[in-house]
Amino acid sequence: MLFFLMSFFPFVLLLSKSLPLQALPPWAGEVRLLSVLFWKELLSSLLHLFEKCRPLGARKIAASTMPPKKRCAHRVEYVEESEEMSVLDLPELVLESILEKLSPTGLSSMAAVCSSLRERCRSDHLWEKHMKEKWGRVIGHSACRERKLHLDSSKHSLGGFAGSHWIELLSCVWPISWLKDRIESGNKSKNPLPDDTLMSWYQSIESGKFWFPAQVYNREHGHVGFMLSCYDAQVCYDFRTDTFHARYPPHGQRNMVEEKGVEWSRLRAPPVDISAHDLHISDLSDLRPGDxxxxxxxxxxxxxxxxxxxxxxxxxxxxxxxxxxxxxxxxxxxxxxxxxxxxxxxxxxxxxxxxxxxxxxxxxxxxxxxxxxxxxxxxxxxxxxxxxxxxx
Structure with missing residues (x-):
């Protein structure tokens, strides 16, 4: 195998020199990193192999050269650490009750502790309550549909990554099991939180990254021409002022109107899931004076x-x-x-x-x-x- 690797590298180098200078595709940057990752991992594997092959006597000598106090302290420290109780040692029901009482900020902080808590703290059933409490009055069916379209478009764009085919081929040619996993984990680290979780949706609304359809009472700062009315708008949250930024669609020949500082009291989820240009089909048979x-x-x-x-x-x-x-x-x-x-x-x-x-x-x-x-x-x-x- 070593002979194969030593002969394969000059071949790749010669091939790269002989290729014409052309614009590289967007995924070429991923493939360019493969050689660096390969040689780094190969060197690490050789050092690990060398450590294993060292004579047992040499390893004993290295251990004996450690001062007695350090060896004793190392053993005591290990014993103390093993006796410490982790939050994961709590009974399942107790841990679940603690997580349910945490605020969104607390859950986000707890999710960064370890992989086990990360999976628990991202659970949708924990975030469903927080979504309803904070955003339930302004998030309706139209906002849910907007999110679904966003998720579908994101999956479609990720599914069309052109370099994935080359990674599949190289992972078969090179006898390195970590190759594909390393590339995929590198891509995932850019966005460690899955987009399809309620935690991700909550945080995207909280940060103002997600614009969603809602309705605004008395639009344009309570303009006299819109008193006691409610109009469709695209809104996003501003956490710095605890208000919303609204964009009203064009009216006739008017351009799009924007309004900042829309308070919570002026916002609601659309009660009817139809376009603002469509007629709402009504049943007027039971209307009486005073309704x-x-x-x-x-x-x-x-x-x-x-x-x-x-x-x-x-x-x-x-x-x-x-x-x-x-x-x-x-x-x-x-x-x-x-x-x-x-x-x-x-x-x-x-x-x-x-x-x-x-x-x-x-x-x-x-x-x-x-x-x-x-x-x-x-x-x-x-x-x-x-x-x-x-x-x-």
Whole structure:
């Protein structure tokens, strides 16, 4: 084997000198390191072999030259270390309970202790609670879909690594078992945390690297034209200010609008997993006066929908007496937006209960799908955002 290696190296050297100078492919850097790794490992193996082949007497002489105090201290130290108790010696249930009580920062620190704790601390069931507690209000189905697309694209790009084929061939030609493992471990060390873990997702959101779809109340710093509305945006977290950075898609001929410093109270996960340009299919059969609703509205056909808060009002002939009210039986549904003054063209609008799709015009805008608010938390949230001044 030694003869083969000594004859193979000059052949590779001669071949490299004879090749024309051309631009190397991106994976050539990986292969270039193989020779360095090969000779380094070969030298290490020869030294290890030499150590094993040394006469037993020589090894005894080397051990006897160590001062007695050092030999004694070495033995005492070994005994003390063997008697120390590790956290891994705890019962399984106790260790699991400790890890469940750790914060995300504590789990991340514990994962760096050793390989055994690293696998435990990266477990999804430990991070699922932290994901729900911190990001549950702003992460919805659309954000999960965005993450899945990101993971699929990452796997596809890694699967297309051109140098992997050459590594397979060289690992067969060279009788070195560590060759392929060394290259693969070198690639993994650049990103030791798997992307498909909840820990990785939590940290990517926390660091602001992951942009995800969400909705922002009263967009553009509470601009008067967007009061009591909620619009789609791409957001990322800023851990320095504990706020979010939002990017709103272009509206008509307007460019993309960015807003920094969006507070937690102005953010929510999209309640409906559809595009802002798609009509939400609605069932209006059970709407009654006094119901709280959100309705899709857009300024023109070129604009995306936003969700606007309103209530179901009585028809004009009805005096609101519950004993004689038959508004819920009518085909016409009256939407009222009480944030606007009486008489404003934005105060009320009527839609068809049975045949409602999208109604409106380029002057008053277009009214789309309707969501009936069932949760008291959703209704109280809109009440918190109520403008201090009545809008015209």
């Amino acid at each position: 709280h609703v959100e309705i899709q509205w857009r300024r023109s056909k070129q604009f995306p929908y936003g969700w606007w808060y309103g209530v179901i009002s009585h028809l004009e002939p009805c005096d609101g007496n519950e004993l004689y009210c038959h508004c819920h039986l009518s085909d016409t549904v009256v939407l009222e937006f009480n944030q606007y003054t009486p008489g404003s063209r934005w105060r009320q609008t009527s839609i068809s209960r049975k045949y409602h799709k999208e109604e409106g015009n380029e002057t008053d805008g277009f009214y789309g799908g309707i969501r009936k608010l069932q949760s008291k938390d959703e209704i109280s949230k809109w009440r918190e955002l109520w403008p201090t001044d009545v809008l015209e």
